[in-house]
Every structure is written in structure tokens, then in C-alpha cells.
Amino acid sequence: xxxPTQLVIRTLLYEPTREMYGLEICAAAELPSGTxxxxxxxxxxxxxxxxxxxxxxxxxxxxxxxxxxxxxSDGAELARAAxxxxxxxxxxxxxxxxHLAGGPA
Amino acid sequence: MCMLPAAQRVRYAEEFxxxxxxxxxxxxxxxxLRLLGRSWSLRHVLNxxxxxxxxxxxxxxxxxxxxxxxxxxxxxxxxxxxxxxPGDRLWPLTMVCYSKPARxxxxxxxxxxxxxxxxxxxxxxxxxxxxxxxxxxxxxxxxDDEVSCVEVEKGAGTLRDERASxxxxxxxxxxx
Numbered sequence: 001x002x003x004p005t006q007l008v009i010r011t012l013l014y015e016p017t018r019e020m021y022g023l024e025i026c027a028a029a030e031l032p033s034g035t036x037x038x039x040x041x042x043x044x045x046x047x048x049x050x051x052x053x054x055x056x057x058x059x060x061x062x063x064x065x066x067x068x069x070x071x072x073s074d075g076a077e078l079a080r081a082a083x084x085x086x087x088x089x090x091x092x093x094x095x096x097x098x099h100l101a102g103g104p105a
Numbered sequence: 106m107c108m109l110p111a112a113q114r115v116r117y118a119e120e121f122x123x124x125x126x127x128x129x130x131x132x133x134x135x136x137x138l139r140l141l142g143r144s145w146s147l148r149h150v151l152n153x154x155x156x157x158x159x160x161x162x163x164x165x166x167x168x169x170x171x172x173x174x175x176x177x178x179x180x181x182x183x184x185x186x187x188x189x190x191p192g193d194r195l196w197p198l199t200m201v202c203y204s205k206p207a208r209x210x211x212x213x214x215x216x217x218x219x220x221x222x223x224x225x226x227x228x229x230x231x232x233x234x235x236x237x238x239x240x241x242x243x244x245x246x247x248x249d250d251e252v253s254c255v256e257v258e259k260g261a262g263t264l265r266d267e268r269a270s271x272x273x274x275x276x277x278x279x280x281x
Contacts, residue, residue, distance in 0.1 A: 023124050033128065034139035037117070038146040045154045053119075064123035067116070 001086045004031055008039050009079045012049070012069070016076045019068035021054075040069055048075030108144045110151050117147075190214070219247075 001009075007029040012020065014028070022040065026033045043049040054066040071079060109117055121140060125133050182195065186202055189195040191214050199207045223244050 021123075022120065023127055032135070032139055033124065033132065034136040035143055037120075037140075038143055038150050041147055041150040041154070045150065063126050064119055066123050067120040 001082060004029075004035065005039050005042075006083060006086055007031060008036055008043070009083060012071050013076060013079055013083075016071050019052075019070045021066040021068050025069065043075070044069075046075075048072060048079055050075075108148050110148070113151050219244075 008025060008031070011025055011029040020028070022036060023033055025031075025040075026036055029036070040049060040051075044051060048071060049069050050072050051067055051069045054068060056065060058064050107114070125136060128136055182198065183202065186195045186198040187206075189199040191211055193199075196207075199210075226244070
């Protein structure tokens with residue numbers, strides 16, 4: 001599992017029931033915007049993530065709808081197990097993203 | 106965007122446009138470049154997803170069961186066709202699959218019927234004149250020709266025995 005994937009998973013596991021959209025995940029994981037969609041697509045394809053469109057009228061909001069992502073219940077368990085098995089040590093994550101190194105919720 | 110699978114273009118166009126909208130003008134250029142850099146990777150993931158959903162992997166057990174059922178059926182029909190006789194349901198298949206033995210069986214059947222006919226005729230002309238006896242002898246010669254076309258394993262020996270017994274029993278064998 002690559003380090004960016006681990007960071008995305010840790011971010012989502014931080015509050016597993018919370019829905020987040022792409023830019024929000026990028027900001028929380030401190031990854032450059034526009035880099036996480038292949039990761040999100042792969043996790044969604046594996047059934048770890050589910051996504052939905054924001055339930056708003058774009059003309060009312062004055063902006064396009066957001067795409068929200070959230071871990072599925074099975075996905076959260078599998079993601080935790082995968083992080084434990086991941087080769088990258090927790091120390092590396094702690095060095096790069098201290099706020100995510102405390103362990104998933 | 107055109108690099109992505111057609112089914113996913115609308116979704117990602119809206120998602121990317123929202124993210125672009127929320128970024129400042131300076132950030133938008135970097136975001137667009139990074140999206141472009143990751144587009145092949147995203148395309149690869151989405152194509153994998155489409156492939157997995159469209160082409161289910163064949164399940165080995167049903168395929169093997171079907172193949173076994175077909176094999177058993179074909180071998181059973183084939184075996185039945187090999188021993189079929191004229192008038193049986195599988196006889197047309199026998200004519201196609203085992204044409205040479207089938208011809209032999211057909212000839213044997215016809216010769217047998219002909220032999221019976223001649224035997225009956227012989228019995229009727231036992232008291233008749235010599236001219237009719239000559240006709241019967243010609244007919245028996247024709248039966249001999251028929252029997253010679255039949256393979257030994259298809260009953261040629263039996264036919265010859267029947268022919269000899271029917272003729273000798275009638276008293277005409279010694280005339281040939």
C-alpha cells in the first residue's frame with residue numbers, strides 16, 4: 001500500500017462516519033489537490049468507500065455539487081487491518097503527518 | 106476528461122469542476138496540471154472497474170458440469186447410433202456417423218428380407234414347372250450377390266447359412 005493511500009485511509013478513519021469531499025480529504029491528508037481521485041476510485045471499486053452527490057441545488061448554492069465519500073462499515077474494518085499490515089511503519093507516517101499518526105479512531 | 110471511460114466522464118467533470126470552483130485562481134492551474142498527471146492512473150482504475158463488472162469470470166464448477174453432461178450425452182448417443190438398426194430413431198445418425206457399417210447393415214437387412222421372400226416363393230413352386238424354378242435360381246443368385254456385400258461381422262455368415270438351409274430344405278440346392 002502506497003504512502004498516499006495510507007494517508008487517505010487514515011484521514012477517512014479519523015472520523016469514519018463523516019462524509020468528506022475530495023478537496024477536504026486532500027487538505028486533511030496534506031496531499032496536493034487533484035492527486036487522490038485514483039486512490040478514491042480504487043477504494044470505491046474495492047467496496048471500502050461509498051460516495052454520493054451532495055443533496056443541494058447548484059443554482060441555489062451558486063456552485064457545483066460536491067461528491068462526498070465515506071468508508072463503508074466493512075471498508076473501515078478492512079482499512080484498519082490493511083494499515084496494520086502495511087509495510088510502511090507508523091514512524092514514517094508520524095514523521096510526515098504527525099496529526100494522523102495517533103492511530104485511526 | 107476525454108481520457109476517462111465515457112460512462113464516468115459526466116461524474117468526474119462535475120466533481121472536478123466543483124473542486125476547481127472552490128480553489129483560488131492561483132491554485133486552479135496547479136490543480137488542473139495534477140489532474141492531468143493523474144488522469145491515466147484514474148482511467149486505468151476505472152477501466153478495471155468496468156471490466157470486472159461487465160465480464161464475469163466463468164465459474165469452473167458449472168462449466169465442468171456442463172462439459173461433462175455434454176460429453177456423456179454425445180458419447181451415449183454415439184454409442185447408441187453405432188448399434189442402431191434400420192427403423193430405429195438413431196438410424197439417420199448412424200447413416201451419417203457410421204456410413205460404411207450402416208450400408209452393410211442396411212444391405213444385410215434387405216438381403217434377409219429378400220431371402221425370406223425367395224424361401225417362401227421356393228416353397229410355393231415346389232410343385233411347379235422347371236421354368237419357374239429357373240427364375241427362383243436367378244433370384245437366389247442375386248441374393249448371393251447381396252450377401253457378398255455384407256461384412257462378416259455384420260452377419261454375412263448367418264445370411265449364408267439361412268440361404269443354404271432354405272434352399273437345401275426345399276430340394277433346389279443340388280441343382281446349382
